[in-house]
Amino acid sequence: MESLTTIRPELLTLSSEQFSALMPYFWVFGATVLAILAAVMRSLSPKWPVITVVLTGLVGAIVSVAGLLGKEPVALFNGMMVSDNYTHFFSLIFLISGVVTVFASIRYLDNEAMQHPEYYLLVLFSALGMMLMASSLNLIVIFIALELMSLAVYILVGYRRTDRRSNEAAVKYFVLGSGASAVLLYGAALLYGSTGSIGIRGILDFVRANPAALSPTFTLGAWLVIIGFLFKVAAVPFHMWMPDVYEGAPTPVTGFMATGLKAAAFAAFLRVFVSTGYGAGLTTAIQTHLHDILWMSAVLTMLFGNLVALTQTNLKRMLAYSSIAHTGYLLVGMIAGPHSEQGYAPLMTYLVAYAVMNLGAFVVLSILATRDDGGLNLHDFSGLSRRHPWLAFAMAVFLFSLAGIPPTAGFAAKYILFYSAVQANEILLVVISVLCSAISVYYYLRVLVYMYMRDPVGTQTRSPVSVWSAIAVAAMVAATLQIGVMPARVVYAAKKAITSI
Amino acid sequence: MLALIALLPLIGFAINGLWYVAVQAPPGGKKAGATVSGVIATTAIGGSFVLSLLVFLRLKGMPAEARVIEQVVFDWMTIGDFNLEMVFRADPLSSIFTLFITGVATLIHLYSIGYMGHDATPGKFFAYLNLFSFSMLMLVLGGSLPILFLGWEGVGLCSYLLIGYWYADMDKASAGKKAFIVNRIGDFGFLLGMFMIYDKFGTLDLLALRDTVLQSSSAGLLLAADLTAITTICILLFVGCMGKSAQIPLYVWLPDAMAGPTPVSALIHAATMVTSGIYLVARLNFMYSLSPTALTVVAVVGVVTAFFAATIALVQRDIKKVLAYSTVSQLGYMFLGCGVGAYSAGVSHVITHAFFKALLFLGAGSVIHGMHEEQDIMKMGGLKSKMKWTYLTFAAGWLAIAGIPPFSGFFSKDEILWRSFSAEHGSFLFWLLGAVTAVMTAFYMTRLFSLTFLGSPRFKEQGEHHGHSTHPDGHHEHGHGGAVHESPMTMVFPLQVLAVLSVIGGFMAIPHMSWLDHWLEPVIPVDHGVAAGVAPAMEWVLMALSVAGAAAGIFFAFKLYADLAKVEKLKQRWAGVHKLLENKWYVDELYEALFVRPIYTLSVALWKGFDTAVIDRVVLGFGRVSEWSGQTVRVVQTGSIHLYAFVLLIGIIATAGYLLYGLA
């Protein structure tokens, strides 16, 4: 970062490549600004203008990301950020989950009588943070992006201001999340101290140059950074916050967190991991120990997530635990990555599949949620297939996918993920994983039992389904099946993305 | 042509069966008389008889050594070098069986037209009867063991169906089931024997098997192990025969089988099916002859069965039961013959027995028919005058079975007795038991004859409609009144024919100039060898002794049953023995306690105690353990922010510590 010590004017100009590489961010940020303007203009009802602006921003960003796909990586802001396929890959996940979240929220917020424009702004902000996380090459930028994302999400979690559970979730998340951020930051400081660089590339260069000179400070620093991410993805033993927060947050937000936020954390995690961890010249002893830690963590995560999910009766909380479990599967991909031919591509494929099916499931929950996020207990789902045949069908698709049963995305992704783990000779880990997914089948299918095989309890009214939610659900169903049947494109994209780092 | 012999009854079956299914079975279906069905069925089997006769004549026209007609209909199963053809083969043995089977069957079909005249579903009855004939013919014409087995099981099936023909009576249905299952136990042995044959000799074709065995034995290729194997094979197959031919310990089904209509008892459970065991042993004589052990087993089982069944027959009151036990006993004789190596003697007794036993059963049927389903001989008597033809023909059968010369039974039985004494594998004990049995046979048959036809009637003639009905098929609802009457002509005619055959049938196998022995020679080598130390003159002595014994039996029986009060006294004096015999040595009860109950209890225990209580519990246990661990672990999530942070800290310290430890 010696370059920062002198001011060089050429750094302040943007080449056309750089400009177009920044377009997605401009779209999102521009939309945020415009939406704020629209929101404060009291003369018109803010709902639709804001939504229009927000969606335009997100869709514009998606379009411009799509235009960037496959292009050569572009370094931005003096190498603090990069726009490569890896970035685009994740940006698409974030943006799409942003769009879906917005779609799901429209009717939801009406129901909760809290249709405020800020909500959409916060979604945009956190989407921006996520995008930055995936693209930054600098620990401080990562921190800022992380905070940008998290702060917005803290507020979203507590968005149901008058609801006790929402408040509680927000405060818990805030306290623990800030603590974890501080830990991450402390790790960054230690890395900086031991390598003399705050940029990931700089750290990598240092490691490559002095493989033998790795100090405990470096190791500790790198690990603390990783813990920051492990906290966000809720790997055991850093998972404790997750069920409570997922349960307390408004349902669409939970969906957003489960997909976007987790993907963002993995995006940054992976970048840092690849840079400072395995691929580099760490000593074998550390690699073995790192492997052991991740291995244990993966096993515990899968076991804990699945076993506790088994006992849940609230669907949101169940999906929270299942989300922990899925983190465990993702960690398997993390462990297998360096040793298998496909590298981290299976992990990324899984993230996509996971995002699609989980988003879908949460949109369905958002539709069915009654005021104050009620109506999400198992017995509320009794006879759903009669009230909402299509919704039940969609939910069934998502649940089968989550359980990893063909021909759905969940199966294809899991197949690829575990396959690469076998290639990495992690057979025991895979055996444990598949047994854990067998456990998961039980609680996913139990929901189906309620939806299809039990008669409705009491008088249950049909929840109105908004067009927006319907579109979102339909799109996610299509995507789940599409990826399940034709996983090749996603796998290739992931492969391209990971090789562009 | 061979295939047609078997096929004709099958066609008859198809016509009658379809007719039954299409017309009689559907609700509101027409009630049809027995005549049409009966004529169809009788024509079919009659056609078979004619064809059999033609085949017989053709064989007769051939040189003795070449007397084989073969017809391959199609390849049944072909797997690699395992090839099983659907092949029919007629040789002297099977042609003689075919002949008497079709002959007797035709008569019984004819008889049934009258007997089943008032049945509700005659189509079904005659279809079954034809199916039986088809199976039986498959059994004797089949050129390989599996085809033989096809017939073997087929007759078992028909037996099952016909015993339980009046299925509305649970006891009758049970009797059918019992027959099938006990036969299955025998078939189990048959199957294993077949497998072993295939394993050892690589073929199941009877002719090829015979060649293989005879050639390797004459070439001296059979080692001790092979002979042991042959012994095992023979005994296993004999287990099959025990089932089918009702030998100890598998005879228990046959007495119960009398639940079926009487023509069925005559055809299946006296004349034909039950003798298929003897057919099998005779057919495989080349193997049995190689195994003295197996022969001994056959002989011992045979003679013991003969004696044992005769004792039971002494005290039975049901006319059909007496005949049934006598059948078991006579079958024992046949096996005794086979067991001492006198296969053709066994076969000749099969044929004579078919004549006189069919006659006796049909006669009994006629009596029952005339008595309106009364089967207890204690409630009969004096039928001589009321049923003249039945009486006369029955008498012929009675004398034949009692072994009075020159009736047919005498020749065949005497030959068996003589051979059981004189043959290489024979012994005095065999003869003694056989002879005692012969005396008992004469006794109980005379008892039966006397109680049924002689003396004064012990029943009341009912002038009105005979009300009691156990058969809802309306079998009893025939319109004519309750008077005891002679049976119609369709029933009497077969009786007459059979009576003639019973009288003269024995002449085909007169000792020392037996036409039958000669005829069977290509299949069954004639062996009149006499064991060392047996004087040829003994034959006449023994013959005289057995005739005298029979006469004595008849005499005592007449004497005794002329005065029933005396019988009662005798009964009381020997109450224990009588009870034991009346209850058939409690064999059924023994089997119930020994096999049926324990297996049933075990099955329930396995189901409730293992399937549900162990396997399922283990399986569900996995679920429970998961659920339980989930419940246990979830307690960690106390909701306390401090605990959450603490776990976070512990995680950091533990992982970082482990990592740094790796660095050190």
Added chain:
Amino acid sequence: MNQVEPWVVLSFSSIIFMIGFTGILIRKNILVILMCIELMLNAVNLTFVTYSTLLQDMAGQMSVFFIITVAAAESAVGLALVIAMFRTLRSVSTEEIQLLRE
């Protein structure tokens, strides 16, 4: 002029960091916990500055500015959440927020 050894400063900052973390563990008042978080961030700042001096590199100093900014935003959000919580719960004690569990 006495030179302070870098390791002293680094140790000092790590102790402060630990104190901050301990605060999260033991303090029931959420406002205090917020302060503890600030404390942790400031400990990081101190570390950055120390390393920056040690390495003669400006990046560390710059990072501090960013962190301070973010910390401010974080406090703002945190306080807002605590206020919202106080409105519904009439309390800022962590003992009141154990509704969501298991």
Added chain:
Amino acid sequence: MAWLDSHLLTATVFLPFVWSLAGLLIPSGTEGGKTSLKIWALLGSLLTLAISVLIYQRYIPAGPEFQLTETVAWLPVFGISYSLGMDGLSLWLIMLTTFLMPIAILGSFNAVEQRLKEYYFLLLSLETGMIGAFVATDLFLFYVFWEAMLIPMYFLIGIWGGKERIYATMKFFLYTMVGSLLMLVAIFYLAYQHKVQFGTYSMQVLDLYKLTLGGGTFSSPQSVMFLAFALAFSIKVPLFPLHTWLPDAHVQAPTAGSVILAAILLKMGGYGFMRFAFPLFPEGVAYYQLTFMVLGTIAIVYGAWVAMVQPDIKKLVAYSSVSHMGYVILGLFSLNAVAATGAYYQMLNHGISTGALFLLVGMIYERRHTREISHFGGISRVMPLFAVAFLIITLSSVALPGTNGFIGEFLILLGSWKANPVLTAIAALGVIFGAVYMLWMFQRVMFGPVTHKENEGLKDLSAREIAVLVPLIIAVFAMGIFPNFFFQKLEPSIERFLARSIPGGAAVTQVVDPVTSSVQLVMKGN
């Protein structure tokens, strides 16, 4: 024609699914709509049957191993392709599926009155899954069909099942799922080994056959992976002691569900053994041969015993399936042509006769709404046609010669005697007990006086029901009398199966008794 050949299998596999999708458009609110929906489903299944006859006609036994192949790259990075192909082993199971499907559909015209659209949709999708699994020559594709099949079955049992349907369907799903997951791990390992040994990725079963894997010990790859595969297939078969899902699933499933479950889904297990587990891991087979033969034998006797004491007809039939499928295992593990052919044939037989039994039970259940044996008695008099059909199927089930059942059991035992006479002798006890439980049940249901008033007015079979049963009855006899018709197209496949499944080639395993071999040789010389 070439175009047709290379797409025929795809057409067969997906026709029912596409057809059923179109069926979703039929409005099912009215009576007319309901009827047209039923007809639509029936037509779809009949059309599939027609196409499958084309498959039969185009398959040349002497031709290449897999025929009518179609391969499209799917996920080349992992060597996964959409590969279809069929041989003799597939052929008859496809035919069985397409043959039974219209029957099952026709059989449920009256049984199912609720949610018709979903019902027929699921039934036809199930058909797609089943045929797909039989023709997939790519291991991944096979696994996809194998698992996907569970979904329709899950719903069929869970929605239209009996009282305990939820328990039953969950049990069914989880049992099967857990079993197949370990197989999945083994599949990964296999695919990986292909990469290691040949440098390319492939999931083609023909490529995987060529792998060399260590075997012979408990922990050798062949033994372990064989066990993983065998677990999945044994659960499906189901082999004692993994059979406890079956009685529950069978009893609770609706008639068509039971029929398909018993007739076809169970065959997946046997098919899996023959197509994958055996040829892939011959030394694993050798290592576990005795174990599985013992288990198969236990299944035969155990299944029969437990069947004997069941109070519920469907449960009895379910346990009889355990017994019958035990023969299949015994036959397969005997590793000779006679037994293997018998085992395969037994699978078809079981499909026909157990399928028919479930249909019959379903028919009487529709009339009486009970399946307790003790609630019947004397039905023969009330429903004579029903009795005739039931009798024939019962006889087929007890393997009476002349019916299909005999051929299978006879060949299996004949072959297994060579491999292990003692076990064969014990297994042959099943012949006795098979008769005991079936005839006893038959007697209690059909014979005796009519003891329950409700049974007096039962209607005999309707024309539709006769149409359902007649093809099955014809099949029973046709298969019993002309087995060679089936063997002809099967033989080369069985030979290939054996050549691969026996380590060191077919010649070695013939357990030759030195004494008798001399006799046989001499005799063959003559």
